[in-house]
Amino acid sequence: MTGNGASAGLAKAQELAERALELSRADGAVVLVDESSTANLRWANNTLTTNGVAEGRTVTVISTVNGAQGTSAAVLSRSGVDRDTLEELVRASEQAARDAGPAEDAQPLVGPEAGADGSSWQDGPAGTSIDVFGSFAPALGEAFEAARAAGRLLFGFAEHSMTSTYLATSAGLRLKHDQPTGTLELNAKSPDFVRSAWAGAYTKDFTDVDVAALGGELAQRLDWQKRRVDLPAGRYETLLPPSAVADLYVYMSYVTSARDAADGRTVFSAPRGEGSAHGTKVGSRIGVEGLRLWSDPFAPGLEAAPFNIARYSSGNQSVFDNGLPVEPVDWVRDGVLARLVTTRHSASTIGLPLALPGDNLLMEGPGDADAPGLEEMTRSTERGLLLTCLWYIREVDPQSLLLTGLTRDGVYLVEGGEVTGVVNNFRFNESPVDLLGRIAQIGRREQCLPREWSDWFTRTAMPPLRVGDFNMSSVSKAS
Secondary structure (H helix, E strand, C coil): CCCHHHHHHHCHHHHHHHHHHHHCCCCEEEEEEEEEEEEEEEEECCEEEEEEEEEEEEEEEEEEEEECCEEEEEEEEEECCCHHHHHHHHHHHHHHHHHCCCCCCCCCCCCHHHCCCCCCCCCCCCCCCHHHHCCHHHHHHHHHHHHHHHCCEEEEEEEEEEEEEEEEECCCCEEEEEEEEEEEEEEEECCCCCCEEEEEEEECCCCCCCHHHHHHHHHHHHHHCCCEECCCCEEEEEEECHHHHHHHHHHHHHCCEHHHHHCCCCCCECCCCCCCCCCECCCCECCCCCCEEEECCCCCCCCCCCECCCCCCCCCCCHHHCCCECCCEEEEECCEECCCEECHHHHHHHCCCCECCCCCEEEECCCHHHCCCHHHHHHCCCEEEEEEEEEEEEEEECCCCEEEEEEEEEEEEEECCEEEEEECEEEEEECHHHHHCCEEEECCCEEECCCCCCCCCCCEEECCEEEEEEEEEEEECCC
16 A cells, blocks of 8 residues: 555655665675554554554665674664765764674675565555555444443554565665564453453454454453362463464574574584584474474465565574575474574584574464364363463573463363363463473464564464463462
8 A cells, every 4th residue: 555645755765775885885785774654543441542653764774894804794773864864874884894893694795696586676665554444443343332232341452564675785686575564452351350351363454354253252251251260380281372372482483593502502402412413403303293383485474575684693694694585494394393593604604504584483283274273172172271372471491492471361271171261370381392292282273463472573373282281380460
């Protein structure tokens, strides 16, 4: 959705990128121009409270300087940059590069020979507006009416953003990517605020969001909460819905750096004496048979940038790799750790294939299309817990990737295939890597929104999981 006025103004992104490269006196330069627009709705007590649209521009200049000891690099980003202030940013980036020490991950900057598709470089940026909620807003109004009639309160927000990223390098590469991102978080509460239920969704354009279905799901969960059962800490058979699964495995994906593993710092490091040529667990079984965890920039509904966009260097990425094509990667295949994240530098030093991080994450088990959904898995549960979501997730031990966190907005007791009430919240202690080998059942994959990480990682598709002995380490008073 790009209006004429937006096209005329935002087309300056290419001009800024080209001008920054012309101004650069560094040995190499990468310029990223992000043109973004965001539309949002917020509501409380069954009433729309605010709506708005915001636009912004950020320019990032990465300068590289060759020296006797190697190549140094520096990254500077600023908002609201125009032609009059661009040179100041370029000069500051150059000076920061001269002041920096040699970059460990230094590589030649990427040019068009890398093969990324630059055909859209001349296109104006995409944008969003409040019109993106054209069908969603009336459905939300109907959900408000249904909630009022039933004595429920709805709270939440919907946000849609569109970011057009223009990437140019002094090696001649010119690329553009438009990234839509839509998120919905919906809370239902009882009038006394004692009972609370949550649902979330990821969407590209809000045309596929079924507000009525989400409202019905929340109504059922509030009704389940009318009966409360207190349970002690312990290990329970537990059903994790897709959102909770996403939160655990997005965190795991964050620590899949091959360099960090080879240095002995993560759960994916090979124990001493195993004789791994690259010092990692790549090639080792870490999950149940048939389990697959992967990223794919072309996954339907979860499309992400097909080329590398890096605004800083870390164990998981390198600014020198900006513009490299991002390929589909199986991180876990048939339960075996197949790949870890590598940059060009770490791949060459460790001896593993290049595997750039993707901006989405998917998981499935064998026979995914015929696997049961969460409701069917609940009906086949003799006695166990059904979670809603996890939050406040923190790392306890990097060597095992032990995580701790809390349950939130409803932990339900399932008896004889039926939900019989809500139980108290718990603090959990679990490693998502260890869980991969203890999964008792894998349900059908579906697109979902990670609740804990929805501010930075939204594109996930996960199955519900059954774990026979999920560790609820203590009772929590959190509501």
